[in-house]
Amino acid sequence: MAKMTKEEVIEVAHLARLAITDEEAEHFAEQLEAITNAMELLNELDTENVEPTTHVLEMANVLREDKAEPGLPRELVMKNVKEQEAGQVKVPTILD
Amino acid sequence: MKLADKTAAELQELIHTKELTIADLTEKTFKRIEELDSDVDAFLALNQEQASSQAAEMDQVPFEERGPLFGLPVGVKDNIVTEGIETTASSRILEGFNPIYNATVVEKLRAAGMVIVGKLNMDEFAMGSSNENSYYKNTKNPWNLETVPGGSSGGSAAAVAAGEVPFTLGSDTGGSIRQPASFCGVVGMKPTYGRVSRFGLIAYASSLDQIGPVTRTVKDNALLLNVIAGHDEKDSTSANVDVPDFAAALTGDITGLRIGVPKEYFAQGVGESSVKAVKDALKVLEEKGAICEEISLPHSKYALSTYYLIASSEASSNLSRFDGIRYGYRTEKAGNLLDFYMNTRSEGFGDEVKRRIMLGTYALSSGYYDAYYKKAQKVRTLIKNDFDKAFEKYDVIIGPTTPTPSFKIGEIIDDPLTMYANDILTIPINLAGVPAISIPCGFDNGLPLGLQIIGKYFDEETVYRVADVFEQATDFHKKTPHIWEGAAQ
Numbered sequence: 102m103a104k105m106t107k108e109e110v111i112e113v114a115h116l117a118r119l120a121i122t123d124e125e126a127e128h129f130a131e132q133l134e135a136i137t138n139a140m141e142l143l144n145e146l147d148t149e150n151v152e153p154t155t156h157v158l159e160m161a162n163v164l165r166e167d168k169a170e171p172g173l174p175r176e177l178v179m180k181n182v183k184e185q186e187a188g189q190v191k192v193p194t195i196l197d
Numbered sequence: 198m199k200l201a202d203k204t205a206a207e208l209q210e211l212i213h214t215k216e217l218t219i220a221d222l223t224e225k226t227f228k229r230i231e232e233l234d235s236d237v238d239a240f241l242a243l244n245q246e247q248a249s250s251q252a253a254e255m256d257q258v259p260f261e262e263r264g265p266l267f268g269l270p271v272g273v274k275d276n277i278v279t280e281g282i283e284t285t286a287s288s289r290i291l292e293g294f295n296p297i298y299n300a301t302v303v304e305k306l307r308a309a310g311m312v313i314v315g316k317l318n319m320d321e322f323a324m325g326s327s328n329e330n331s332y333y334k335n336t337k338n339p340w341n342l343e344t345v346p347g348g349s350s351g352g353s354a355a356a357v358a359a360g361e362v363p364f365t366l367g368s369d370t371g372g373s374i375r376q377p378a379s380f381c382g383v384v385g386m387k388p389t390y391g392r393v394s395r396f397g398l399i400a401y402a403s404s405l406d407q408i409g410p411v412t413r414t415v416k417d418n419a420l421l422l423n424v425i426a427g428h429d430e431k432d433s434t435s436a437n438v439d440v441p442d443f444a445a446a447l448t449g450d451i452t453g454l455r456i457g458v459p460k461e462y463f464a465q466g467v468g469e470s471s472v473k474a475v476k477d478a479l480k481v482l483e484e485k486g487a488i489c490e491e492i493s494l495p496h497s498k499y500a501l502s503t504y505y506l507i508a509s510s511e512a513s514s515n516l517s518r519f520d521g522i523r524y525g526y527r528t529e530k531a532g533n534l535l536d537f538y539m540n541t542r543s544e545g546f547g548d549e550v551k552r553r554i555m556l557g558t559y560a561l562s563s564g565y566y567d568a569y570y571k572k573a574q575k576v577r578t579l580i581k582n583d584f585d586k587a588f589e590k591y592d593v594i595i596g597p598t599t600p601t602p603s604f605k606i607g608e609i610i611d612d613p614l615t616m617y618a619n620d621i622l623t624i625p626i627n628l629a630g631v632p633a634i635s636i637p638c639g640f641d642n643g644l645p646l647g648l649q650i651i652g653k654y655f656d657e658e659t660v661y662r663v664a665d666v667f668e669q670a671t672d673f674h675k676k677t678p679h680i681w682e683g684a685a686q
Binding site: 105109110113114115116117118119120121129132133135136137139140142143144145146148151152153154155156157158160163165173177178180181182183190192193194195196 | 293294297390404436499501513520522524525531535542546552554562569572574575576578613629654
């Protein structure tokens, strides 16, 4: 496994939609390098023939009847919207 | 009359003999919070107005229609959504968020007639072991206000230890109920994964998260689990299994019970005081007829790395929903769409949350997925197999909850790996999905120590029975912090 460099931190932060400064990237790189180094411990184990566990209980897909039900009233849904106009969510101008 | 040390049964006795009304109890609860919480800082939002009017109405309900927790106050961790009460998960990104529905557990509390007094501080999005990752405040440990209450359900444990409220709900992803329960000298149960609905729990790591009760006694804990347990069609991972009466499991009899004691839980890094307290506790259980044998859970040392890969990966996915559009914090620095998202999230999330999002994004990214995420899922299987094998022969597994007692605020916050090591003894349990409780079992320099009792899948009953036998044979749960002495309520 590779160590986490400052450049990788910047790349990962971008993928995760986090803005970070150069200084922060350096700090996070140090910490994440220590953390990913500790994770290397797992390489001691031979897991070639081990099935991965995604869920601890034996459970199949849970399906419900495909039946339309009324949604929440609009005013309730809009309750936590910061800016709105005519019952719509308003967002800042994002096109240059 | 002081009420802080009363159990549910004692409070109901006072109410039934008309020495106390639900309205009085509610008022006294808020007074005690007002007295002590300026020091403890366990609560974020209080629900005083609604609680008071609810309490007055509830006094009119005939006694025969009331259950064992009817009219009793309860606090709720701030990552559990409560309609009409601000819910932030202690994050800036949810500042002012006012949920439009209740979590299933909250509906269940209300159906049982419990009075919700407020929301409890936590590490942001349940990521942390000290409550220092809250955007809003540092909760203090009632036993020593210079030390941390543990985390992430630090507010839930501290509020109970301070006697501010007899019941709280927490959530536990890698130890977040048990570690603070241990640090604060209270009883904290992480039920089997799937036992309690996660609907309305703000997701951190969905394959590990579980809601559970925090209380001062084992019996009260079992009563609160009775209220919140059960299948929920709104949570597709909730288990469709029968819910027993957990309180009825406290028979006081553990004759012939087989206890496995994993040698890895007493290894390097686990402090002397924790080791000694647990060994003494095992002697108590042996005197009560249990049989203790040393066992091995050989993959224990891999649990921490496995957990941080899986939990961070799930977190990076779960927390991608916070984008500043429909609810929550929104940046002033919009620029283009990408800047809008990136600034909103950077300003809204704290450092530990960012670290885990980045670690998870990295572990899931192309080229690393097999080496990190899939590898961790495979090791998770090995850890789960350790427990399955041990439980073929033993009824419960017992060890310390944490390697050490609580530590000073600020002491290790800048050292993530040392902070993570707090959870080495609780994390394997979440990876396996089995239930486990922490109960008080001793003190080190005035700070509480916890005994961890781990059970088979859906066998919370045996866990409670063992915990109750220990509690009845000892008086650790009767000790209270010094801050109780000056309180008028």
